[in-house]
Amino acid sequence: MNLKSLLLAGGALLSGTAASAGGYQVTLAGQKNNGMGGVGVGLSLDQAAMFYNPGALAFVKDRGVQVGVNATLARNAFVAEGGTQQRQLRNSVTTPLNLYAGFGPTEGKWRAGIAVYTPFGSKLQYAEGWEGRTSLTDIDLKSIFVQPTVSYAITDHLSIGAGLVILAQGSVNLQRDIPLPDSYGHIELDGKAETKFGFNAGIMLRPSDKLSIGLNYRSKIDAVVKDGDVTFTNVPAAFSSRFQATKFGATLPLIATTSIGIGITPTENLTIGFDASLAQWSKYRVLRFNFDQQINGQTFSESKRYYQDALTFRLGGQYKLTSGLTVRAGGAYDQTPVPEGYLTPETPDNDRISGTVGASYSFGKFGVDISTQYVSIRKRTETQQELLNNGTTDRIAGTYKTNIVIPGIGLNYAF
Template sequence: MKKLVALVSASFISFSAMAEGYQVNLQSAKQAGMGHVGVAMPLGAESMHFNPAGLTTMKGSIDLSAGASGVFTNIEYQNGDIKAKTDNGVSTPMYAYAGFRIYDNLAAGISVTTPYGSGLNWGKDWVGAHLIQDINLKSFSIQPTIAYRPIEGLSFGAGLMIMTGDVAISRALLPKGALGPLNPDLKDVVPVSASLSGKAKIGVGFNVGVMYDINEKFTVGASYRSKVKMKVNEGTAELSYASEAIKKLLEASGKVPPLDQGTFAAQMPMPSNFNIGVTYRPTDRLTVSGEVQFVGWAAYDSLNIKFSENVLGGYDIKAEKNYKNTRIYRIGTEYKTTERLDLRLGAYFDESPVRSDLYNPETPGMNKLGLTCGFSFRPIPRLSIDGAFTYTHGFKRHGSYPDPASPGTVFEGDYKVSAYTPTLGLSYTF
């Protein structure tokens, strides 16, 4: 029974640090079109995420911005003649900012963003169902922010990140075909699956930044978003059987742990991010910006799950993750074609923190290249309609993972990932 508990729990939060594919970098339609640069750019209210110091660059007394993306992801697996692909729903990260000028050199605001969130569906009966079937996670970050400009050209900013979210994950407790030796008709059947879900308690972190205009052409900036620990204190589980007959058989055998009769507690780190960048304006119409984002995934060294003592005491789990710190390299350009229309292009390269020998299909991490384009159209001077499109290509990768259903062996294969992401936003200045 303990092995089955390990089977289901080993993946519960491992996907939460899906890194380059799970950390959502879609907090602005404008910046999505520029490779999501922004730490060294005067973005007004939208600076609250990228660099709080930039909040002082608001053009009016009140700066409002909101938008959403549709993330269409496709993931493929192959090991010899065995193939599988995900059937994912559309993920819809969103953002909203409201900035308020207090004095000429002092501004405050509040933002709501979704810095982490994903959906992944491999199907109930695929060959790796005992590792993962489907995942859905949502997170929200509310950030009150203040920014101050002590002298012309130099600004500082700070924000308090208040985060919460919820998670649901399903996986098979027994591998596909586990009951085949007893009945040939069951050789392609997943006998029993478990669905775990939980709501995270509020986690708190901070976001600080500095921005400096060297001259009219060059601006430099740096920001730091701290790690936030998300904790689930009373997660619950449901069991589902392929048939009533299989349910009676497995319940009589005593081999299926009563996960639906207890609760569990677990926590995971949302990693820190340090961004540093420079913006260059060769002409009044053209802006070029580049930056490097350092992501502190090494904080995710292991997953610890504690079950309720009265039902599942003694089945606590510690699973090694051993993620690596990574970098994201970004570059973007903006060209003001007319007073009403801006065009943007960008690109980024995103490293994966997942090690090849701890590569689970619920975290199909691989180095990724993103290509972006976007626009802003202002039908009236104060209103901007912003759009962007991002294509993400994951470089094919082979990975293996210790197979909990067959100790001493590994579940391995080749993985490919691609994604298409349109983003639309509106901003208005009073």
């Protein structure tokens, strides 16, 4: 048995089916933004600016509280190299959520707030008995980030802001089958990530009432799992001496991202935004697991990733139809960070194109936001020869195709 194959799916601590960005990023942080293709770095729409650009928070007119939730509905199909049978994911739904509360004096130059969001969280369940069962069968990932934020308007045209990013809670459950001479055993890895800290900082420049420019930087955080549980089932007693590990540890990068955004308001009712982001995926080179005892004669495992930095472009707009109704639309293009020959079942990624629509209706101080996204991940084939050339035979050759639908709803209250 190949130990790398046994533990390949560990990369899913940060991955799964990423809902709206390449690799294992998820950027479903604000319902208004979601309806506009995910733009937000150069805009000051609402309290969700704490995520997209803390520097823009000082220019948000209203103080308020908002909560939102999305449902990611993924359809993933796989055909093994040389095969004809199409395998599909078992049905699963994940629900990324967010909560923002912004405060500050009505006529003051500063704003403060607290943000809670889930930038990593997904669930993948491959078909029973699929060809890659020894790499991955199930993933269940949950995470909660908390970000206290402060923003200050230095002048009427320039503001800055920053937030302390806290990985407050994270958990992962990974499962896969173990090939044995006459049967399959099963391994389950279950662990919790340690609390870690990073930062989110931004600047907003407003040369005029019709133009705004934003710059945002989100720092890298290393997610560290220590003393995760390793459990084996359906392993005959004759082979139990080969599977003695009970604990595992791993460190994986939550990569840094630098973004620039432009907001344009041609008329009082129309707002257009454009964002460009660079994700520093090249920091993700190797996935290593350490074990308290041996598995098939080894106490550690390493699997190549060799990700590359990737760009994301987003464009969106909103139009205020009436005093209470605003409609939105947008789209995005994401480059994949996964190079040829390094595709894994837990991140069956490729360049992706998404389209979005959304709307808001406000009545007094209350409002409702809705959004829907359709994400198409380009079909991608990985051959056995590519795996052999790169020394990545710990994964399976074949063709993946994924489409994702993401409806969302949010409630907000201004005060």
